[in-house]
Amino acid sequence: MDGLTPQRQQQLRAFTAELFVGLPRADQRRWASTYLEGLLTTPGKKTLRRMAEALGASASASQSLHQFVNASPWDWGPVRDHLARWILRHHTADSLVIDMAYLPKRGSQSCGVHARYIPGQGVGSCQLGIAAMLAGRHHIAPADWALHLPAAWTENEAGRARTRVPAEVSARTAAQQALDLVDAQDRAATAGLPVVGNFVDADEIGSLVKGLTLRGREFVLAVPATVRLRTERGATVRAGQLWEAGQRAREESPDPAADWLTPPAMATATVRLMPYPGTSPSLQLMTVRPAGGSRRPQLWLSNIRDRRRMYLLAGRLDDSARLIRGLEADFGLADFEGRSYPGWHHYMTLVSAACAWSQVSRAYETV
Template sequence: MHETPEMATGRALDDLSRLLFGPLHRSDQQRWGHVYLQGLLRTHGKKTVRRMAATVTGSEATSSSLHQFVNASPWEWAPVRGRLAHWATRSLPVRSWTLAPTVLPKRGDHSPGVHQRFLPEPGRTVNCQLGLGLFLNTGQAHLPVDWRLFLPPRFLQDPAVRDRAKIPATARPQSLGDHALHLVQEMTSWTDGETAPVVADLTTLCDIAPLARRLQGSGHSFVLAIPGQTAIGGAELPPGERPSARALLARHGVRHPAGAGRGIISYETTVHGLRPSGENTRGPGRLLAEWDADAGRPGRIWLTNITDRHPAELLELARSPQGARSAVRRMGEDFGLLDFEGRSFPGWHRHMTLVSAAYTCGLLEGMSPDI
């Protein structure tokens, strides 16, 4: 499925806009939310507020109202995201909650969260913001429903910088793993406790072990990519004596045919957890990877606490980060993900909320859900 923004019908736009913005207290906020969505969907090329205003209203003068709506109008983004997530989970077959990092290149150093970061894939350092999104994997698409913005220390420790970016007093230093856990917890609150497996590949960005422990301790199922050198074993063994995940799979893994000449290898292990109370727990888990026949070793390795599904099904879930990354690319190319005009923390979150809604709206006709 590869829809274009123009495929979003007027009915889909009206219905989704009503669902998301109807509960806003002010009629002008409801109206500008609808106009902003129209602009993201119908404006070709860069989605500046001036170009969106001209496309939707025929007048560039209304751009100030759109700018005000995103950067200064006092509406909360979390309830809007919650309504989007609640609708999606009730209307679509959600297979997993996929966490996907999103690098947003920026110029200058005033945008909230902007910092220098080395990116392994292109092999270079960029000036950027780092966001983390939670996507609902429906099998047909990956729908973005929630976001977190990583804030380097200077945005939290310097009062002047913090005030200029309008970062709330409640914001505290958090690792990317902390942000990931927050996204899962918030999503759980929106779905009244109904969950789906959490899938993520954050190996180049953070230590995944604390996230795995906290998900296990909270009762969430997960499929998480881990580095091959990750030491596996209980606390009774010194770190230097614990075998690596790659060594365990290579020496003791069980092979599973997966069709089309593919093979999967798995190893039963123990997953350690940390409950919110601080109590340590443990439960059954599994290492798994697709076997790289050419290299004669496991490929990317995943740790999961799901032991009642065939490894092939789990590896299919493990591919969902690729779908989420594709969604991020399309959001940048066609839905204005990279076109935020503003330097405030609230503005960033409102823009990401609106882009998520526009992207979902652009896919509605292909999925034919009932809003």
């Protein structure tokens, strides 16, 4: 990465001043700006030492950056609210995307680190970050985060004290944390946007659907093939089985009037969730067959009846997957060196701000 021009440095400082206006001390706001510039200009891994060197800062700069992220007691919530409003001023959003970031970690001392299944990799040691992203047709940007803490962490008083987990932070499932993020973003002016989510845990789909339904939200949720559903005919099957049955029927009788539409590899069926806390609403199961038929289809549940709109919104998860890879490659998403709960949230706030500002500043350069 190259250093920022004087003009872009000035723009970044103005952005930082707006975002971190609530920080009480001028030195905090100055180090916020310095940290963002380090994330934006340091090639490779974003360690404190490498960022200080890339910025040509003093020998003590890395310690000051460490202090700002890990020990300085600033509240990340208002900063993220400012960030969400800033993103919406510069882009039109059509959805709020909730996705998972698996952040590999060695050892067991970092807050929230645990062994879990990582899609595409198998079981590994990681932190699970749950991201809230504002997405539109031509952009997607991170606005908020939750750190998943398994019961082994929330019930470990010594671990909580060592990593400074606040007393009010209790055990929450990933679905509950996703709903918390939806509520937080609503307060930051995203109320009414459909929610697009990626959930691999079949056991949590019911509570997530119920929570979004009670909030009156439209949603499109990627779900695993193991999710149990009830068809209109009263049969209880897994989502993957329903796809296989529909695929066989289509191959045996390729009826142009069948429930397939553009794109030709998409199909929908009306279903209800089983089990469900209460009476499940009527939902659409959407399946999309991958090109070439070499992989199993992607599966979504939605309460949106317009199937083309459902399909287009589901595509936001491809955008979020690319964004998470970009955050890892270009903004140091997985490079946090601290171990504390506040430090993790401070760092993810800075990474999100650097990404959002980079997107907008690049757009200005091409005008």
